[in-house]
Every structure is written in C-alpha cells, then in structure tokens.
Amino acid sequence: MVDQPLFILGSCDFSAEECEQLLRPLRSRQAPEIHFKKLRRSGRGQNRVIELFQSNLVTPERFKAQVFHKRFMLLTKLVDELAIYAFTLRCAINVVWRLATISITTATAPLASQRQAVSEDKLVDRAI
Numbered sequence: 353m354v355d356q357p358l359f360i361l362g363s364c365d366f367s368a369e370e371c372e373q374l375l376r377p378l379r380s381r382q383a384p385e386i387h388f389k390k391l392r393r394s395g396r397g398q399n400r401v402i403e404l405f406q407s408n409l410v411t412p413e414r415f416k417a418q419v420f421h422k423r424f425m426l427l428t429k430l431v432d433e434l435a436i437y438a439f440t441l442r443c444a445i446n447v448v449w450r451l452a453t454i455s456i457t458t459a460t461a462p463l464a465s466q467r468q469a470v471s472e473d474k475l476v477d478r479a480i
Contacts (some may be wrong), residue, residue: 359425362417370409377403 366374378386378400391397404410420428 357422359420359422360417361420362415364415366409366414374404374407374409 391401
C-alpha cells in the first residue's frame, strides 16, 4: 500500500449542455454510465479521454482544486459536519418556535379580540 498523505478536492463549472457536449463522445451503447476504469483499458477509450481534455471548454479557469493534508482534512470535515448539524438544529428549533408562536397567536386571537371588546364597553360605560 502506498502512503498518500494528501487529499485533493476538485470541482468544475459547466452548464448541463456543456457537460452533455463533453461527455457525449465518452458514452457507448453498451454501458449507460461512463467509467474511467473501462475507458483506460482500450486505446479507443484512452483517445476519447484525451479528446475530452483537449476540448475548447476545458480551461484552467473552469477548474478549482484544493489540496489538504489528510490529518487536517479529517478535522476540517468533522468541524464542518458539526457546524452543519448545529445550524440545522438551530433552524429546526427556530421553525418549531415560529410554528408554536403562530399557533399560540392563532389560538388566543379570539380571546384578545373579546378582551378588547370588553375594554371598549367599559370605556363607553365610563364615558356615559
């Protein structure tokens, strides 16, 4: 086993139409999905991958990559997952709180309007 201490996260920015245009030459009638391990086995598959990378759409500006040391990536991933969990939990609590507030407001609205009517009657009685 080879020690690989680095983790590389890569991403690209293509529209759905551009993706289809790039992947069309890699597709075959026999396999609905594209797998590099299958393409690399034949000279024809290798040529298709080379054509993909030679496309005018494939430019350095369309790709981003980050390199992480795996020890630090694990910590980063853990913190990221905890932050997402805390944010989700906070949002869920806010949603429940708002729903409870709406329910209480809706349930007590008739009582509040009755209290207001009684108070107005008292004011009218006092004025008379």
